[in-house]
Amino acid sequence: MDKWAELRTAYQVAKLGTVSAAAELLGIHRATVNRHIDVLEAELGARIFLRHARGYALTELGEDVLRVAQKTDELIGDLAGRIRGGRTEIEGEIKLTILAPFAGLLMQAIAEFRTRNPLCVVTIDASEDLARLEYGEAHIALRAGQKPEHPDYVVSSFGRVGFNLYAHESYIQRNGLPKDSSELSRHKFVVPPPQDSRLPFRPWIDEHVTPDMVALTSRDIWVGAEAVSAGIGIGFIGDHEAQRRGGLTAMLPPDEDWSVPGWLVTHVDLHRTEKVQAMLNCIKSTRQSQAAG
Template sequence: MDKWAELRTAYQVARLGTVSAAAEALGFHRATVIRHIDVLEAELGGPLFIRHARGYALTELGEDVLRVAQKTEELIDDMAGRANGAKAEISGEIKLTLLAPFAGLLMKAITRFREENPHCRVQIDVSEDLARLEYGEAQIALRAGTKPDHPDYVVRFFGRYGFNLYAHDNYIRRFGLPEGPDDMSGHQFVVSAVGGGRLPFRSWIDDHAHPEMIALESRNIEVNIAAMSAGIGMGFIADHEAAARGGFHAVLPPNKDWTAPLWLVTHVDLHRTEKVQAMLGCIKSELQNE
């Protein structure tokens, strides 16, 4: 495919939402923008946009093309910065994807990154769905569980982190602290609504927290921690999160089955870009300081 100019045009239409805005940004006539889109759609064999009164919305094919264009622009911008000689100022945006319970692990690194690169905005996508780095959905991922084996991924071990059942001081004042796993009668729980396969402790909850004992359920980790802090119920949270928040007490002995390995993942095409290397450097420094 040799339609790079058309791809760039379509990217601007997708990013800005209208042909007029894209034409102004590119310095083209509106007719040129429309022709570029028509040529690209003919090349790819399907529509990239759905035209409506307010502008252009992406089709599924268009979303795939947009991801490719975003990654291409990232590589070109990085190459241009390197070609200019001295280290270029890092700007724009860098996107990370991770699961909510592990967000706190990266905040010191992000603080350092922002201090060193104040013109680069950090975006964090907290999702159970694994972002496809090969489509540019994120530049860096922090993934839990089995080591990713995608052939185009650069994978580094980040660490192993544990979970436990915790009770807050406010809960203990109301209900006391269980003496062990067989002393759960009369106690209340705050549980996550995330699918069982993603939570190493889910089988324990299913066996011990009967429906009448569940006081609150939410998919949002912050909602769950707020409920636990208020004394509504006990719940599972990461050990590092409990230590950082204060006032939480582990209810059960440590369990190796409730630990998860974390992996820092990048795509081979973007791994060496200055933006990604700068963030990885900050993460590595903070890991060494722990």
């Protein structure tokens, strides 16, 4: 297939939603945009767009074409920047997918990245769904648990992320500080629902926290952290998040079973692009500072 111009045009239509917007961005006539789409669909032998009153919607094939076009556009843009040389700022969008409990570990790195590259927008998807990097759903993924084994992924260690049971000083003032785990039975807890079985501290909760000990439950990690910080009960929070919030005291000694290994994951096709390398460098340098601190 040698329809690179047509592919680029279709990508802009998909991204912007209308022929007019794509034509203006590309500096070509609307008729040329329509012709490029017709040529590309003829080449593929199927529709990539569904036309409607408000613009263009992608078909299932169009979604696949968009992912290929997006990756191609980024690689060509990165190559053009390297050829020009001397470019001091990175432009466009960089997408990260992370687990919500890890978000606080990346904000300093993202702030540093944005300071160096103010024209680049950072998009974060905080979800348990695993983004398919091979389809361009994210540039960088921060994953936890077993090391990803996909043959096209470049994987580096982020280090272990620890959790512990924390209580806010307002809760401790009202209910006292337990001396050890044997005294926890008279306390109230903030816990995720039983469905969240992948959490490293879930076995401890199942063993030690009975239904009558639960003050609040939520699947949202931020809701849980806010509840603990408000003194509603004792709950598991990432050590990094507890330190950031302040006013929280760990209830038990650190436990290796409550920590998980983290992994920075990129796709081999985009790993060496300037944008991805710049963000990875910021993440790794700030992570080293966090570990040293």
